[in-house]
Amino acid sequence: MDFQFPPINYLYLVACLMAGALVVFSLGQAHTRSGKLWVAVMASFVIWTGGELIANIGTTVAWQVGFQRVVYLGVIGATASWLLFAICFSGFDRWLGKRLIAVLLVIPLSSIALVMTLDQHPLLYTSAVLIERDGYKVLELGYGIGFWLHLLCAHLFTITGSLLLLKTSMRQPQMYRGQSLLIGIAALMPVVPNMMYVAGLDLAGGFDPTSLFFVISAILVTIATHQYHFLSLTPLARDRVFDQINIAVVVANERHQISDANPAFVNMTGEALADIQGLKVSEVLLQYFSGVDVSVIDTGWQGRLNARHDDRHYDVASMPIRSAGNKVIGYLVLLNDVTQVQKALDEISRLVSDADSDRDDV
Numbered sequence: 001m002d003f004q005f006p007p008i009n010y011l012y013l014v015a016c017l018m019a020g021a022l023v024v025f026s027l028g029q030a031h032t033r034s035g036k037l038w039v040a041v042m043a044s045f046v047i048w049t050g051g052e053l054i055a056n057i058g059t060t061v062a063w064q065v066g067f068q069r070v071v072y073l074g075v076i077g078a079t080a081s082w083l084l085f086a087i088c089f090s091g092f093d094r095w096l097g098k099r100l101i102a103v104l105l106v107i108p109l110s111s112i113a114l115v116m117t118l119d120q121h122p123l124l125y126t127s128a129v130l131i132e133r134d135g136y137k138v139l140e141l142g143y144g145i146g147f148w149l150h151l152l153c154a155h156l157f158t159i160t161g162s163l164l165l166l167k168t169s170m171r172q173p174q175m176y177r178g179q180s181l182l183i184g185i186a187a188l189m190p191v192v193p194n195m196m197y198v199a200g201l202d203l204a205g206g207f208d209p210t211s212l213f214f215v216i217s218a219i220l221v222t223i224a225t226h227q228y229h230f231l232s233l234t235p236l237a238r239d240r241v242f243d244q245i246n247i248a249v250v251v252a253n254e255r256h257q258i259s260d261a262n263p264a265f266v267n268m269t270g271e272a273l274a275d276i277q278g279l280k281v282s283e284v285l286l287q288y289f290s291g292v293d294v295s296v297i298d299t300g301w302q303g304r305l306n307a308r309h310d311d312r313h314y315d316v317a318s319m320p321i322r323s324a325g326n327k328v329i330g331y332l333v334l335l336n337d338v339t340q341v342q343k344a345l346d347e348i349s350r351l352v353s354d355a356d357s358d359r360d361d362v
Helices: 008-027 031-056 061-066 068-089 096-105 107-114 145-170 174-188 192-197 211-228 235-244 262-270 281-288 339-361
Strands: 127-132 135-142 249-255 258-261 301-306 312-321 328-338
Touching: 008 031, 008 211, 031 061, 031 068, 031 211, 061 068, 061 127, 061 135, 068 096, 068 107, 068 211, 096 107, 107 145, 107 211, 249 262, 249 281, 262 281, 262 328, 281 328
Parallel strands: none
Antiparallel strands: 127 135, 249 258, 249 328, 301 312, 312 328
């Protein structure tokens, strides 16, 4: 048998190496359930792209169809783990009981059974021939009902998982909306080329480029979520902490404009979040508090604020939010209600003063 190395194989090689690098990168963060699933996604991409690479080298039907088994193992593993990862990363891991996982895996496991026995039935492929395109042998397949069922399931898993990631990203503060755009692009990237390939449109000289787009999607998702401490704390966990913490929290962009605030701050000011978004932090704080010195917000600010409308006291601290390149991309302002502590200190001071007065009288 002769061998070939079509130009697209260079892309498969690069994609396989990049997916392998992402596996290594993710291993150090795989102490959570979502982290383990992301490693499974990346490992599946390695199998998928590696299978495509090896399959395309051969010039016989037996070789290329035989290595389709490896390709399908990667495809099935990638799409199933992609959905499970998205469910877990989006904070819905409580859904992932044994019963739901068993239901979700019925079609993927059936597809694996069809793939492993594809030379014994026409359910997956009704025909398989090699045709020559641009001097290379390309596998042309006729698809059976098992393939269409597998394709429908794979697209449902991919789209559902991508939409969950997109929805989770869109809930983040305004300063991260660029990352939401990246995830939106990543959500569509693998599906469209695959539909075009199955429809018979020639995108890559007759070869299937879907796995390449999946790897690019994985890179985009990694970049887009890295600033959320990727795989260490899921965005929904962040939402729970942000929404339920008693300390008032304000997130501002690099121009000191409020982009997000938690319910504790909203309740403290009595203003709806939509009404204060886009306003300068200094404007809002000066409206509700005395003792505000916002001139040092850039370098970090700590002090005590007194509410103008009631007798409450707050310890305040601000700190810059930095990107991986150490560039300031925003600011975090924390206000902790210490009214009871202050009242206790005042009472102690009063008692000490009374005691001193009694001694003087004696």
